[in-house]
Amino acid sequence: MLARLPARLRRALPVAVAVVVAVTGAVVWVAWPDSPAYTTEDATVTVRSGPNGNEPIELDTTLYLPADADGPVPAVLLAHGFGGTKRSVAGDAEDLAGLGYAVLAYTARGFGRSGGQIHLDNPDYEVRDAQRLLDWLAARPEISKDAPSDPKVGVVGGSYGGALALLLAAQDPRVDAIVPMITWNDLSRSFLPQSIGRDDIDGVFKKGWAGYFFGGTTGDPTCGRFAPDVCQAYLAMATTGRATSEAVELLRRSSPAPVLDQIKAPTLLIQGEADSLFPLSEADANARGIAATGTPVRVAWFTGGHDGGEGPASDRDRMRFLTAQWLDHYVKGEGDAPSNSFTWSRVAGFNALDRGLVTNGFSVDRYPGLGGTATQQVTLSGPPQMIANPPGGNPAAISTLPGAGALGSVASAAGVAVDLPGQHTHFESEPLDAAIDVAGAPTVSIRAASATGEAVVFVKLYDVDANGTATLPSGLIAPVRLTGLPATIAEAQPIMVTLPAIVRRIEAGHTLRVSVATSDQGYATPVEPAVYTVALGTGDTVTLPIVEGAEPIATTAALWRWVLAALLAAVALALLVVVLIARRRHRRTDTSVHEEYADTPLVVKHLRKEYADGFVAVSDVDFTVERGQVVGLLGPNGAGKTTTLRVLMGLTQPSGGEIFVFGHRLVPGSPVLSRLGALVEGPGFLPHINGTDNLKAYWQATGRPLADAHFDEAVDIAGLGDSIHRKVRKYSHGMKQRLAIAQAMLGLPELLVLDEPTDGLDPPQIAEMRRVLKRYATDGRAVLVSSHLLAEVEQTCTHAVVVNKGEIVASGQVDEIVGDSPTVQFDVTDVDAAEAVLDRLDGVRSVAWDGNGGLVVDIDGSPRSEVVAELVRAGVGVNRVVPRRRLEDAFLALVGSETRGSGDR
């Protein structure tokens, strides 16, 4: 089967198979499902909780167990964010299970398939549920334990789950470590923020975020799955836009703030920089509260958050590393104690390839808080201005889009912030001389006056570039409710406003703009219209915290730079080695002159050429071209003439045998080729330039002096007249052929090799060509002409070599070969009669028809006159008697009986 395929295909087959295997392998490698490193176990766990610990509810749980565990493993209780279920943390659970932890993911009460109502991480409900789950873990044999009912366990969770981790650690000493992420310290402050240090009861209701969460549940048309007290608190605040003391009380009960001193579990706090719900200040408050009792605390910031999503891959990797390190040391008991260093990252721009954010990570050896390690003052200016509070809070300025998630990350970085004319005022700085890397909460002092004595304003810090494009970093604003204000600005007292903590590089040439606005879509503002006057307070400055000694966190980027440098060096080195090896090999090549042939233009010995597909074009060819000779290489089409000449020109590698040109062994590119002029397989010219330019371009490529070219002689030989100035594209075949012969003769090479030189020439030109070639061979030069035309070789050459089927069949002087021949051609009147007569004659060895009404007769030396006399005697008329020559005989003997070329062997 295979053997019947064409040779080319047969050779291509292994390559094709290899490609198919490689592609299949790659696809399989990509598509092959990773075998999970864990097993899962779903269970509905009934826990008893509530204020008296006797209210049973069912919790939907999944336990992930590492597959390759030998013996009990430490556990991680994994809590989800608000609105999620155990499924929304499946990715994290798989990660942690891969690290060797038994992970208990569960759906909190009020969500998904778990029962009960939402009490907002209430210590009697959600936190007690989690305590019962710790009991459940303690009962499992797969979990390692500190004491009989005390499992080795860490608690990890984001947002709603993060607060649960803090509250659980405060309530249950069995928790060994916690990693609360993007969560709150004080829920009442988070939903009722105000940035001048007053009570939450006076906070500005964050209606955007509150509505986003409250509206997101199903069940009861009014309250969904919220517990009645939570529902009432929300309805009261959302209706009036003001907090009630009950609501503040309820929210504070759900907050870690009051119980931070009871947390003994080492805490890794991860907070997002793009988070208008739980800003960096929440983690800061948690960190200070927990650290106050000596519990180890570490803080890390990343560029995501409730607005920014999970951040770019570099941030995610850093958080994953920090979490694993924290749990490994404090829960598993492996690895050194994590350092106390504080790491954060800053948005550097957009990734050109995936359009995501690019961030740079930094670290300092300890957490500096929101005030930074130092501050920088930037002077603001601007007169007192009047701003209007829109009735009903509409239209309102926009700072963030709650719930937009990852979409918000690009939006907040690029800035969606919109301020409305007439509703805001701003105070601006001069362009900065040098860039400032802000990391922390800036502060600014303002004064305000209001006819009603009250005002709700939003203070924002914009980064304004040289074109005037203002960016509100992370979309964060500082809501402020002011009371007891004077009616005129002259009497107003300065008020210190703490702006939200940001991480941003303010470039040199940018200005800072502090803007004070009366409305914001995300907040409930007074319904009544009012006009406020706002001015800068003391100092006229904004204070920017900076962190000194920040070290950039090394990334793989530096590694890639080394890889690039190494690659370039390797390429350069490899190039050098290749050049050196080539030089060395060149020096080692046999340049010795074969003395015997030193004066012989061409000696071909036992030449053999077998092509890659197994076809033997030349099997054994021997011949010599001496100075002064015109040698004809004669043979039918496909006899191996052209292949011989190709090898002779260094175009193909011989499979065996040797060629010597003036005693130098010939290999492709041998310098001795420069003494050889050639026309092989037709002319080859640049079609777009004229004949002269072609000859010049060719001679230029030889790099030899122009004087050696003998241009005029060559041009004369071409005999193209004015046509030599026409583009070669327009030449006839014969004209190109003549130009090619001229090109071969440029520099009057000592050996001229011409392949079918008369192809396309007309008879006078052929005659001229014969003269030229004969003349050329004088002066010690030599010519090798290949042809399949007998007459041409006979008339042009002094010597001839007859090849057929890749082998020499005759060689020698043309005169000798041609000589007198024993065969004669008779043209007779009656062929049949003549044949009969000739058959009878003693001297005649053979009679054959030549196909044209003639007979070819081998008379073996008998006088022709006698044969003619015999024929005439027999009454056969003889029109013509032509002696046949041996060259033709040899030729016909080889090819006459078979018109197929040997190429068809």
Place this chain on the structure above:
Amino acid sequence: MAVLDGAATGYRPGRTLTIRSEWRRQASRRRTQLALAFMVLLPLVILAAFQFGGTGDDDNGGGEFSNLIELATSGGLNFTLFTLFVSAGFLLTVVVALFCGDTIASEASWGSLRYLLAVPVPRARLLAVKLVVALAYSAVALLTLAGTALLIGTLRYGWGPLRSTVAADIPAGEGLLRLLGILGYLAVGLLVVAGLAFLLSVSTDAPLGAVGGAVLLFIVSSILDQITALGGPRNLLPTHYSDAWLGILSTPVQSDDIVKGTISAVAYATIFWSLAFWRFTRKDVVS
């Protein structure tokens, strides 16, 4: 008369087919002239389109970088940037593939390759000279395009900072440096096409096959790169980092992907060129 190696008087392997003579050989060709002329023409066409055409509202799929189009008329630097932006994906690929893919294959198709080899021009030298000249023409094309765009853009829209919304305005002086950086990265990225086209050029006698093949494979690679589901292996595609030059526009310059893209381009080009040399110095020239 004959020196030790038996060569004709005046023949030195190192003097055959000089870069100058090869440069002239290519310069006389219509395709060279047309390709370079088009590099001058394209900025003029874009300028005319801005002058007489309406404002398009498609964002070209560039996301945050789409504003390059809106900012194209804000100054000479931005006009140049826009010109590069629209030609980087396809036009420059075709031009480089043309210069590098056609160079050997066209000689083979004319039959002049065997006469060069019979001069004899050493094969490695022939390849090296052809490659250097093809790369030089590619560089000239790139510089002509950018130079023309910068010239007419500055004449028409003035000399101002380089603008983009991914970063702050870049002052004109530094903007010019960034533009040169972009040109440099584009040139490095095009080495892959140059390598592929050159490899095909020594493997076939059909110049169009070499040029078209290189462009085709480049397009296939670009299409595969669009399929995000392919995941990690996409990073190995030669075109994966072709847009990384956009990182030069941000402040500070994002060089991570540029470094990776350079590694990828250099590795691919080295492999392709090595194969081309390995193949050509061994093959039987039968054309």
